[in-house]
Amino acid sequence: MLSTRLTGVAASEGVAVGSAFVHVTHDLEPEREKISESEVEEELGRFRNAVETVVKKLSATAEEMREGGSEKEAGIFEAHVEMAEDPEFQEGVEERVRDLESPEAAVISVGEEFAALFAAMDDEYMAARADDVRDVASQIATELMGGGAVGLESLAEPSVILALNLAPSDTARIPKGMALGFVIAEGSKTSHVSIMARSFGIPAVVGVGAAQLEDTLGAKVVALDGTEGYAVADPDENVLSDFEQKQKDVAAEAALLEEYKHAEAHTKDGKRIEVGANIGSAEEAEGAISWGAEGVGLFRTEFLFMKRTDLPTEEEQYQAYREVAEQFGEKPVIIRTIDVGGDKDLPGVDQPDEENPFLGWRGIRMCLDVPELFKPQLRAILRAAPYGKLRIMFPMVVDNVELRAAKEILDECRQELKNEGTEYGEVEVGVMVETPAAAIRAGDIAPEVSFFSVGTNDLVQYTLAADRGNERLTRLQSADHPAVLDLIGKTCEAAREAGIWVGVCGESAGEPDMIPKLVELGVTELSMSAPSIPRAKKIISEL
Numbered sequence: 244m245l246s247t248r249l250t251g252v253a254a255s256e257g258v259a260v261g262s263a264f265v266h267v268t269h270d271l272e273p274e275r276e277k278i279s280e281s282e283v284e285e286e287l288g289r290f291r292n293a294v295e296t297v298v299k300k301l302s303a304t305a306e307e308m309r310e311g312g313s314e315k316e317a318g319i320f321e322a323h324v325e326m327a328e329d330p331e332f333q334e335g336v337e338e339r340v341r342d343l344e345s346p347e348a349a350v351i352s353v354g355e356e357f358a359a360l361f362a363a364m365d366d367e368y369m370a371a372r373a374d375d376v377r378d379v380a381s382q383i384a385t386e387l388m389g390g391g392a393v394g395l396e397s398l399a400e401p402s403v404i405l406a407l408n409l410a411p412s413d414t415a416r417i418p419k420g421m422a423l424g425f426v427i428a429e430g431s432k433t434s435h436v437s438i439m440a441r442s443f444g445i446p447a448v449v450g451v452g453a454a455q456l457e458d459t460l461g462a463k464v465v466a467l468d469g470t471e472g473y474a475v476a477d478p479d480e481n482v483l484s485d486f487e488q489k490q491k492d493v494a495a496e497a498a499l500l501e502e503y504k505h506a507e508a509h510t511k512d513g514k515r516i517e518v519g520a521n522i523g524s525a526e527e528a529e530g531a532i533s534w535g536a537e538g539v540g541l542f543r544t545e546f547l548f549m550k551r552t553d554l555p556t557e558e559e560q561y562q563a564y565r566e567v568a569e570q571f572g573e574k575p576v577i578i579r580t581i582d583v584g585g586d587k588d589l590p591g592v593d594q595p596d597e598e599n600p601f602l603g604w605r606g607i608r609m610c611l612d613v614p615e616l617f618k619p620q621l622r623a624i625l626r627a628a629p630y631g632k633l634r635i636m637f638p639m640v641v642d643n644v645e646l647r648a649a650k651e652i653l654d655e656c657r658q659e660l661k662n663e664g665t666e667y668g669e670v671e672v673g674v675m676v677e678t679p680a681a682a683i684r685a686g687d688i689a690p691e692v693s694f695f696s697v698g699t700n701d702l703v704q705y706t707l708a709a710d711r712g713n714e715r716l717t718r719l720q721s722a723d724h725p726a727v728l729d730l731i732g733k734t735c736e737a738a739r740e741a742g743i744w745v746g747v748c749g750e751s752a753g754e755p756d757m758i759p760k761l762v763e764l765g766v767t768e769l770s771m772s773a774p775s776i777p778r779a780k781k782i783i784s785e786l
């Protein structure tokens with residue numbers, strides 16, 4: 244087979260070569276719509292076999308999860324088994340096949356019908372099951388179409404994953420060590436699949452476009468270079484030896500950066516810059532420390548619970564925050580309160596369909612409206628505070644009206660804990676500056692907080708009116724734009740006047756070209772995906 248080269252956005256550095264795994268999304272198209280009368284019995288048999296195969300795979304995954312101590316995740320797969328075996332679902336499909344519909348078309352249609360029934364239920368938990376039904380139906384349909392594709396969660400061989408797009412919840416489902424790299428049709432450097440890839444040190448090329456990706460779906464092996472931003476499907480000998488050399492170069496650079504990992508970063512004129520990590524789960528804390536993180540500048544708490552199908556309890560959140568606080572000890576950990584909406588769904592939260600989700604009900608807006616979501620998290624953070632140095636940060640804040648409302652709820656939580664006699668600790672409060680409004684009026688907000696952290700990913704998209712996930716807008720997805728730099732400068736000025744510090748936790752914090760500019764503007768803390776830390780410290784120490 245001929246090699247095919249795909250170019251896209253260099254979203255997470257590093258190189259990888261491995262077997263291709265195509266992630267099928269829910270918008271699966273059946274290969275055939277109709278069958279003939281004489282094929283009915285045979286097709287019914289194929290349908291039953293496909294169900295059996297999918298059930299076997301799902302059961303094996305559930306068992307593996309249970310053995311690995313992941314009870315909750317095991318439960319999800321067991322529920323999927325029940326859905327696949329549901330007699331009503333099976334009868335629905337068989338009836339359509341008897342009416343001469345192809346089994347793959349029938350599975351997709353019946354799956355959609357069931358999903359719609361779930362989605363219409365008043366009960367939030369049941370409504371969230373719609374996606375599970377679609378997931379199961381698409382696995383059976385894929386099996387029928389001979390793809391034999393398994394869900395991401397049961398990926399058993401380390402592979403390069405090709406997909407139209409990956410939602411954060413998809414990425415979270417991939418077993419540890421099974422993703423060698425990502426090649427994604429949609430997205431940009433700051434879409435969440437890219438952020439997660441960088442956190443886990445997985446090379447990624449995104450925004451290659453659906454047409455380019457479709458041409459390579461039959462590839463057996465894929466090589467990708469996430470630093471340069473291209474991938475090669477079915478690489479020939481020359482490409483493979485080229486990639487071997489690249490892998491050696493990556494290892495050599497890592498060795499060179501080793502000495503910076505655990506050192507403090509000072510500029511040549513003595514300015515101390517703290518370099519922290521962005522994390523999305525308690526399990527990432529240990530790795531972050533080993534990369535040299537001097538704290539956590541952004542704990543994306545919504546990622547913590549994306550593998551689940553329901554909302555985490557206060558107790559579960561408390562355990563997670565306490566674990567991170569204890570691991571970092573004296574080093575600060577900034578916990579950002581749940582930031583769902585935009586491109587991030589949270590199973591268990593009833594989110595309406597919106598025309599413009601990034602301009603919609605997200606971040607602090609949702610939290611202020613849903614105290615059942617917000618209060619358990621605030622209580623959990625306060626309870627975990629005595630075990631380390633925790634700080635709270637509110638996302639998407641636009642003005643003091645929101646900030647004060649959030650702080651009031653935080654006070655209420657403190658009061659409740661006090662009245663109950665539950666142990667809790669103090670936390671500093673900061674806000675993310677990620678809306679132009681917050682940056683322009685940073686002077687109003689600064690006196691009411693202990694710190695600012697600039698979320699350049701969103702600040703860029705809202706300032707330049709450019710969707711952060713749109714692969715056609717690469718030029719407008721960088722913080723290195725005078726309009727954005729002005730806003731960061733304004734934020735730093737307001738902070739200086741109020742005597743508070745400013746950090747950056749958007750992806751630009753780890754970009755070699757941006758670090759000098761941010762430091763010059765007055766930023767004193769940078770938080771990034773952990774593997775970027777050693778290089779950032781080297782750059783700072785050479786300023």
Ligand code: PEP
Nearest residue numbers: 677698699700701748749
């Ligand atoms: C940001 O917007 O820059 C940010 C750090 O938050 P997120 O990427 O999670 O939206």
Ligand code: MG
Nearest residue numbers: 677698700701
């Ligand atoms: Mg943001």
